[in-house]
Amino acid sequence: KNQVEQSPQSLIILEGKNCTLQCNYTVSPFSNLRWYKQDTGRGPVSLTIMTFSENTKSNGRYTATLDADTKQSSLHITASQLSDSASYICVVIIQTGANNLFFGTGTRLTVIP
Amino acid sequence: DVKVTQSSRYLVKRTGEKVFLECVQDMDHENMFWYRQDPGLGLRLIYFSYDVKMKEKGDIPEGYSVSREKKERFSLILESASTNQTSMYLCASSPWDRDYEQYFGPGTRLTVT
Numbered sequence: 186k187n188q189v190e191q192s193p194q195s196l197i198i199l200e201g202k203n204c205t206l207q208c209n210y211t212v213s214p215f216s217n218l219r220w221y222k223q224d225t226g227r228g229p230v231s232l233t234i235m236t237f238s239e240n241t242k243s244n245g246r247y248t249a250t251l252d253a254d255t256k257q258s259s260l261h262i263t264a265s266q267l268s269d270s271a272s273y274i275c276v277v278i279i280q281t282g283a284n285n286l287f288f289g290t291g292t293r294l295t296v297i298p
Numbered sequence: 299d300v301k302v303t304q305s306s307r308y309l310v311k312r313t314g315e316k317v318f319l320e321c322v323q324d325m326d327h328e329n330m331f332w333y334r335q336d337p338g339l340g341l342r343l344i345y346f347s348y349d350v351k352m353k354e355k356g357d358i359p360e361g362y363s364v365s366r367e368k369k370e371r372f373s374l375i376l377e378s379a380s381t382n383q384t385s386m387y388l389c390a391s392s393p394w395d396r397d398y399e400q401y402f403g404p405g406t407r408l409t410v411t
Contacts, residue, residue: 216398217398219398221402226307226404226405226407227404227405228302228388228390228402228403228404228405229341229388229402230402231399231401234398234399274340274341276398278398284343284346284354284356284357285397285398286343286397286398286400288340288341288342289340290338290339290340291340
């Protein structure tokens with residue numbers, strides 16, 4: 186079982202609409218959580234990073250939330266644009282170990298005109 | 299801005315060939331990483347390196363080796379390519395004390411026929 190679960194796997198929305206992507210994790214001890222955006226055929230680019238004490242972090246039209254008690258995070262995209270079409274990957278970092286990054290499998294978002 | 303470059307965007311090789319994937323970063327980062335990314339599986343760590351001439355196995359090192367002769371360069375080697383190594387390969391780098399703060403290259407789409 187993947188220790189970082191993302192939902193939905195894929196999503197299609199109309200341009201201008203809002204959407205929310207989910208990330209649930211089981212790994213511990215938690216250090217921080219990052220959301221990456223990956224355009225087709227490109228490497229991931231960081232959108233937000235959140236530590237244990239942060240509940241919300243915004244980056245333009247992207248807003249990430251974190252509930253460390255329930256081990257859930259969400260990425261909300263406001264007023265979607267065609268350029269938002271990409272995969273969004275949730276990464277949970279734990280405090281210990283050399284290999285301490287746990288990747289979700291991503292949500293594929295398609296924004297249509 | 300951190301820049302991570304990979305030698306090829308697309309590569310087609312035959313089964314049994316030796317394949318070299320090169321990665322170069324320009325931010326003097328100590329840590330470098332090689333991942334492969336497959337649909338439905340997310341990013342999986344192959345090898346990483348915390349210093350020149352140093353390497354550590356990740357989650358799926360079988361069939362791969364690496365070389366780090368210079369700080370800025372990290373090479374992934376497929377000694378005898380097989381069709382199940384067809385994948386997207388992503389290189390990343392990070393500062394020594396923040397291995398969670400990874401910057402990714404654009405990726406190499408490798409096809410083994």
